């Protein structure tokens with residue numbers, strides 16, 4: 417059985433957004449590859465040495481290819497790593513924009 421990745425689908429590119437952002441065909445192919453890697457890391461973090469850092473790097477690359485500013489405050493996939501117990505809804509709330517709400521029992525994101 418294939419484990420499903422929690423959270424938003426990272427498999428399909430938004431065609432309207434591609435057009436709006438004027439994403440080149442080359443970048444589109446790269447985006448597809450990166451989303452595939454991202455899905456895999458999110459679902460199987462234990463196979464990577466430092467999945468949290470990898471995800472951060474991928475999110476920055478994705479922003480670049482989409483033509484968005486490379487800004488970690490807009491990152492959204494980090495909390496969908498398997499086993500993450502950080503709040504999902506609060507981290508999407510504009511009220512907390514720029515901050516990451518992490519919890520003490522999250523093995524990936526909690527830093528003392």
Ligand SMILES: [Zn+2]
Pocket residue numbers: 495500501502518519522523524525526
């Ligand atoms: Zn977490």
